[in-house]
Amino acid sequence: MDMGVRGIGAGSISTTIPDGAAGPELYGGAAATPQVSGDAAHAPVPTNDWWSSLVFNYFNSPTSAPLYADPIALRADGAGLQIGYQNSVRYIDAPGLQVVDNIKYEHSFAPGLHVGVEGLSGAGVTVSDYGDWTVTADWQDAGGGLRATFGHGLPFVYFSLNGDGAAVIDVMEAPPISRVDNPTQPLVYEIGGLSGTFNDSITRFKLPVDSGTQATRTRRP
Secondary structure, eight states, rough: OOOEEEEEETTTESSSOOOOOOBBBTTTTTOOOOOEEEEEEOOOSSSSSTTGTTTTOOOOOOOOOOEEOSSOEEEEEETTHHHHOSSSEEEEEEETOOSSGGEEEEEOOOOOOOEETTTOOOEEEEEEEEOOSSEEEEEEETEEEEEEETTTOOOOOOOEEEEEEEEEEESSSSOEEEOOOTTOOOEEOOOOSSOOOOOSSSSSEEEEETTTEEEEEOOOO
């Protein structure tokens, strides 16, 4: 009997890959290696959950696929976590689309905030822990790191930092501007649907101001 075959009732399973067969692969043929650390490195790896692209980045890109935790959506990149809140469905009316009445419906990912750490760039993200509802993503490099825990149905993300770098919160899309006619009055920037509580070290906010320039505000505890 093949030592890689294990009987289960009237059937059987193989515990080894048959000769000539390949294991799981990413786009382009690279071997799919789970991106896990911490407690998750010693646990079974989920392959078909809403956050599985954190573990297996199929297109081998610097970002994960959008993670629809509902009500918020997220996407990891090499510098931290993008967060968005999209409560409406958009549709695209484009002739030639293989859809009914040439209308395509999308619940697109629209990032509003990016949370990272000063100096963190190009760090690989891993899953360090997970449960039935939540998952923890971990970014580490020589200067420190960031950890984010989020879950299905939770309207918030919990972040923790290690190292000396300040937390950096970047407004990714220019929000609507309200302004009075009097030029001595300031411009007021508003972003709805997203808020946060900051109770740790230095935090820096970046806001888009005119033609791609940025204003930065530092908050100290």
